[in-house]
Amino acid sequence: MSTVRDIAKQTGVSIATVSRVLNNHPSVSPEVREKVMAAANARRYTANVGKRDTAIIAYVYTGESSLGSPFDTALLEGVYDALTDSNYNLMVVDLRRSRRNNESCSQMFQRLGVRGAVLRTTLGSKTICQEVAGQRFPAVVIGDRHDDIPLPCIFSESRSASKEAVNHLISLGHRRIAISINIVEDSDHSDRLAGYHDAMTEHGLKTDERLMLRVPANRQGGEQLVRRLITAVDRPTAIYITDPMAAVGAMYEAYKLGLNIPGDLSVVGFDDTDFRYSVLPAMTSVCQNAVSLGTEAYRVLSHRITDDKPTSSHSPAAWIEIHNSTGSVPK
Amino acid sequence: MSTVRDIAKQTGVSIATVSRVLNNHPSVSPEVREKVMAAANARRYTANVGKRDTAIIAYVYTGESSLGSPFDTALLEGVYDALTDSNYNLMVVDLRRSRRNNESCSQMFQRLGVRGAVLRTTLGSKTICQEVAGQRFPAVVIGDRHDDIPLPCIFSESRSASKEAVNHLISLGHRRIAISINIVEDSDHSDRLAGYHDAMTEHGLKTDERLMLRVPANRQGGEQLVRRLITAVDRPTAIYITDPMAAVGAMYEAYKLGLNIPGDLSVVGFDDTDFRYSVLPAMTSVCQNAVSLGTEAYRVLSHRITDDKPTSSHSPAAWIEIHNSTGSVPK
């Protein structure tokens, strides 16, 4: 358990200066500030009240919070479950809201007693990830992928399973296969799109603009999707819907409008948890287990905190489950 | 901001003794212990590190944790949303796991820097609620009702909406109306059962044992339910399924087995969030808004923390939404 005295000794400054850095007092030179903060993070310093020390893992929204979404719920559940065997408590942190003026990320974590962070990133989070990584604060990214940032990223590799799913549709005789992707592109959706392209080009199939449909990743998006498809000229015979809620919404709307699945349209959906079982017909899906992503994120993070050997961060691959929502292309 | 010195002065003991109480040292007389702890809670004491103070609201599982369930997810989302405009951070606490040997609830909260607790209770939680209430720690109960404990309870009053739902079925001509309830009875499910009985007896309808079906409050429970009903002699013509997941599972299984809803069986379900829109046909439901329960819980709790006037804890009532899953009794 490091104290301000340890850090002062190591960095060659007074304990007063260490304290100033930790509390973000303006009157410290940038070089000293950086040196001290790095040393504090490297030693896993947290403020010691009496003999107590806080043991908190934070689930951190770096951008828009999406707590309550099925994906987030599952991730959070996974992290929480994994924590059960530890002494850590779980805190949900909204970075943009919790951070004070000019406070760095690790200063904020220090202030809150956080020992390690599971970062839930969005498109604009790159700067923040770089900051955290640069400050050597123990952290992992969950449900997203940043190739250019030295943080472990825990996500499901869904490109090859997506390719496999589209291959399956092709093997059933489909040629005009559409894909629906989220209007805001993230690494996950890009992977799924890439898998689709892999399969299509490998079989010499054209992928024109009209086969790529962008809808919001929610139930309404799926409903929209079906209404668009139903009136389309030269309608595709199959579609890969890359988001769980959109897929469920699409199935629902198809039934409401009397579009027969898979008779009129073969569907492959995407599933984080068990939504594929709550629609009819049971939905062929590319699946990932979001709960296990949470568990894995904590496993990797705990190694980071204790500086154990960097156990290979095994990102579990997505897989495909075939159900009744896909069929052969109608003659 | 109280210090150990303030509490010592007020209670007429030394600061050493105050510290011992807060840290649960065994060598303090029960009377002193109680007096000091009560004073600490009354003054909203939290340990002050330097000039810092922690500001944490805890979402507390007093029994089995159910993080990840749709209901919990919605409650948590509601609490978290409400926190957005405050300075509080949210911590998820598993009481049975986080509590140390012989530690009282408020001692644990002190240790963690928690200022107020949203208690998620189960059947066996009564003792704990009494302890928290007795220790005067700011807390509210969410999603449950305990008539004999002096804590605000935030839940949806679902008895009258349940009665209304059953009345609706009766007005459609149904006479043999079944109800499905959770195998473990909690206050919510009891209310719904009471509403059912209210309607039935008011119309002079008998409610025999075979009309009361107990299944687990999950998807599998709903599937079970339908398989039981389909083979039943003297099958009911309508059923009120008092749990969201069981209701969804039942709708799914009915369709799989070719049981026509509402042709063969009228269904009224229950919904916390928006599950009623993801089954076919759209499900008539008794509804509660679990997110708003979370928001309301924080509102009441924040008043408790600051000792504002006890704003009436307005527990929002459940309501009924009529969709296609109910119809007239077949001739």
Place this chain on the structure above:
DNA sequence: CTGAAAGCGCTTACAG
């Protein structure tokens, strides 16, 4: 079971 006092970790007004 309790208090006076020493001591720890941290912060900050003061001086340069």
Place this chain on the structure above:
DNA sequence: CTGAAAGCGCTTACAG
């Protein structure tokens, strides 16, 4: 921008 020193809140070994 920095350090020496005073001081705050808390804990605990010691003594009774």
